[in-house]
Amino acid sequence: MKHGNALQAVRARLGQRAYRMTAPRWAVIEEFAALGRYITAKELHERLRRRHARVGLATVYRTLETLESVGAAARAPQPHGETAYLFCPVKHHHHAVCTKCGKVADVSCGSLARLERALTAELRFKLVQHRFEFFGVCDRCS
Ligand SMILES: [Zn+2]
Ligand SMILES: [Zn+2]
Ligand SMILES: [Zn+2]
Numbered sequence: 001m002k003h004g005n006a007l008q009a010v011r012a013r014l015g016q017r018a019y020r021m022t023a024p025r026w027a028v029i030e031e032f033a034a035l036g037r038y039i040t041a042k043e044l045h046e047r048l049r050r051r052h053a054r055v056g057l058a059t060v061y062r063t064l065e066t067l068e069s070v071g072a073a074a075r076a077p078q079p080h081g082e083t084a085y086l087f088c089p090v091k092h093h094h095h096a097v098c099t100k101c102g103k104v105a106d107v108s109c110g111s112l113a114r115l116e117r118a119l120t121a122e123l124r125f126k127l128v129q130h131r132f133e134f135f136g137v138c139d140r141c142s
Contacts, residue, residue, distance in 0.1 A: 006033065006087075006088075007033050009090050010067065010090060013071075013090050014066070014070060017070060019066065024055040027055055028055055028060050029067065029087075031047060031048055031053070032085070033087040036087075036103055036105075037101075037104050038076055038085065038102060040085070041082070041085070042057070042082065044060050044085075045057045045060045048060070064085045067085070067087070070090065071088070071090050072087065072088055074086045074088050086104055089106060093107060094106070094112070094132045094133065095133050096133075096134040096135070096136060097133060097134065098138035099136065099137060100137055101141050103138045103141075116130065
């Protein structure tokens with residue numbers, strides 16, 4: 001399972017916050033983590049329903065919000081108002097987004113640290129945070 005480690009890390013993080021893991025919540029998290037792209041609560045609920053998972057829409061909303069609050073989901077407001085969420089490993093990373101299918105690959109931050117050090121020296125600017133997003137075409141779409 002591709003997201004196995006990330007899933008266990010999220011489970012551990014939620015456990016630390018005394019989050020009560022139930023079967024429906026876990027079903028939401030598993031379906032969400034396997035997806036690898038942004039999705040709204042309604043769309044995710046629809047997918048779960050098609051798999052005959054007994055999960056209410058309110059549970060989907062709350063679970064996504066909880067994941068975001070522990071750093072395990074990124075959110076993107078959509079043009080039509082609904083918020084879309086993306087499952088994220090709790091470790092700092094970046095995204096490479098396919099502009100054709102919306103698939104998101106996680107990118108580790110390794111080489112950006114060097115750029116940060118160079119900028120700090122050059123600009124005499126203490127960087128405390130950064131945000132990067134890459135766009136392109138994924139393997140399947142190219
Ligand atoms: Zn992410
Ligand atoms: Zn693609
Ligand atoms: Zn970074």
